[in-house]
Amino acid sequence: MILELAEIDILPGKEADFEAVIGEASRYFLGSPGCLGMKVTRSIEHPHRFRLLVRWATVDDHMVGFRNSDAFLEWRKLAGPCFAKPPRVEHMTLILGD
Numbered sequence: 001m002i003l004e005l006a007e008i009d010i011l012p013g014k015e016a017d018f019e020a021v022i023g024e025a026s027r028y029f030l031g032s033p034g035c036l037g038m039k040v041t042r043s044i045e046h047p048h049r050f051r052l053l054v055r056w057a058t059v060d061d062h063m064v065g066f067r068n069s070d071a072f073l074e075w076r077k078l079a080g081p082c083f084a085k086p087p088r089v090e091h092m093t094l095i096l097g098d
Contacts, residue, residue, distance in 0.1 A: 001036060003092045004062050006052040009084040015048060018082040022050070025078045028071035029054055034061025048084065059091050 010018045022040050029035050036055035043049040056062045066072050 001094065002056050002059055002062075003094060004052070004054040004056060004089060005092060006054075006087045006089045008050045008052060008079075008087045010048045010050060010082050011084045012048060014082040015042075018050065018079065021078045021082060022052075025075045028075045029066070032061070032066045032069065032071050034058060034065055052087075062091070 008018075019042075026038060026040075029038050034057040036057060038052065038054040041051045041053070043051070054062070056066075
């Protein structure tokens with residue numbers, strides 16, 4: 001299992017819109033092959049900053065399967081208008097925790 005961490009800065013005043021969108025868009029992630037679950041957090045110190053943490057079976061499930069799918073295009077169509085800049089994405093391995 002790998003973890004995708006996406007740090008997403010949202011345009012001022014669009015935070016509530018993004019929260020609504022991510023609830024709707026979660027089905028595009030969760031319905032994708034290799035997606036094992038996801039969490040979304042919002043920064044207290046920087047309320048315009050959200051972090052999306054998605055568990056994938058493999059990096060390819062994210063970067064090849066999901067990123068080249070209609071589900072990804074739908075996610076970006078919904079969430080993209082809220083983005084202040086492109087999300088910063090990295091992949092990680094879990095060392096400790098669940």
